[in-house]
Amino acid sequence: xxxxxxxxxxxxxxxxxxxxxxxxxxxxxxxxxxxxxxxxxxxxxxxxxxxxxxxxxxxxxxxxxxxxxxxxxxxxxxxxxxxxxxxxxxxxxxxxxxxxxxxxxxxxxxxxxxxxxxxxxxxxxxxxxxxxxxxxxxxxxxxxxxxxxxxxxxxxxxxxxxxxxxxxxxxxxxxxxxxxxxxxxxxxxxxxxxxxxxxxxxxxxxxxxxxxxxxxxxxxxxxxxxxxxxxxxxxxxxxxxxxxxxxxxxxxx
Numbered sequence: 001x002x003x004x005x006x007x008x009x010x011x012x013x014x015x016x017x018x019x020x021x022x023x024x025x026x027x028x029x030x031x032x033x034x035x036x037x038x039x040x041x042x043x044x045x046x047x048x049x050x051x052x053x054x055x056x057x058x059x060x061x062x063x064x065x066x067x068x069x070x071x072x073x074x075x076x077x078x079x080x081x082x083x084x085x086x087x088x089x090x091x092x093x094x095x096x097x098x099x100x101x102x103x104x105x106x107x108x109x110x111x112x113x114x115x116x117x118x119x120x121x122x123x124x125x126x127x128x129x130x131x132x133x134x135x136x137x138x139x140x141x142x143x144x145x146x147x148x149x150x151x152x153x154x155x156x157x158x159x160x161x162x163x164x165x166x167x168x169x170x171x172x173x174x175x176x177x178x179x180x181x182x183x184x185x186x187x188x189x190x191x192x193x194x195x196x197x198x199x200x201x202x203x204x205x206x207x208x209x210x211x212x213x214x215x216x217x218x219x220x221x222x223x224x225x226x227x228x229x230x231x232x233x234x235x236x237x238x239x240x241x242x243x244x245x246x247x248x249x250x251x252x253x
Contacts (some may be wrong), residue, residue: 062209064142071146072213076202080191083184083220090180090227093234095171105173109166118164129157137221141210147183147217151224158229171230180230183223187216 054066054074061069071079133154140146161167170176190212191202198205204212 155228
C-alpha cells in the first residue's frame with residue numbers, strides 16, 4: 001500500500017509540472033545536443049601520441065596485442081585495481097554462513113523436473129564454452145581477447161549449470177574462496193617478485209614479460225568467472241509479488 005501511494009504521489013508531481021518548465025528543459029536539452037553535434041563536426045583529426053608511444057614499445061611488452069600490452073604491462077596498476085574492486089564487490093554479496101565452509105564447492109542435485117533436451121544440449125555446449133574460453137585467454141596476447149572475456153564466457157558455463165538445476169555452488173567453501181582471491185593474489189605476488197630484478201613493482205623483465213602476463217591472466221580468468229557466478233547467485237531472489245498484486249487490484253475498475 002505504501003509503495004502504491006508513493007507511485008501515485010510521484011506521478012501526481014510529474015503531472016503538476018508547468019508547461020513552461022517542461023518547455024525550458026526540452027529547449028536546454030536540444031541546445032546541448034546541438035552544441036555537441038557542432039563540436040563533433042568541427043573537431044578535426046587529433047594527434048595520437050599515445051598510440052605511437054604504445055606501438056614503439058610493443059616489442060618490450062611481451063605481447064603483440066596493444067590492448068593487452070596497455071592493460072597488463074604499461075598500465076597494469078589500473079587492471080590490478082579493477083580486480084581488487086571486483087573482489088570487494090564479491091565480498092559485499094558473499095553469503096555469510098560459516099556452517100557451509102565444510103560443504104563441497106559444487107554439489108550435484110536431483111531436479112524435480114528434468115529436461116532431457118537441455119541436458120543433452122549442455123553436454124555438447126559446456127565443453128565448447130570451456131575450450132572457447134581457453135582460446136580467448138591464449139589468443140589475447142596477439143588478438144582481441146584476454147582474461148575478462150575468457151572469464152565472462154567461463155562464468156556463462158557456470159550459470160548454465162545453475163539454470164539446468166543439476167548443480168549448486170557453495171561460495172563459503174574453501175575452494176570457492178581460493179578462486180575468488182587467486183587473481184588478485186597472483187597479481188600482487190608477480191608485482192612484488194619483479195621488484196627483485198627491475199626494482200619497480202609490475203615492471204616485468206622483457207624476457208619474462210609474456211609468461212608473467214599469461215600467469216596473471218590465467219589466475220584473473222578464474223577469479224572473474226567465480227565472481228560473476230557469485231553475483232548471479234546473489235541476484236537469484238524472487239521478486240515480491242504482493243506490491244504488484246495490490247497495484248493490479250487498485251487499477252482495476
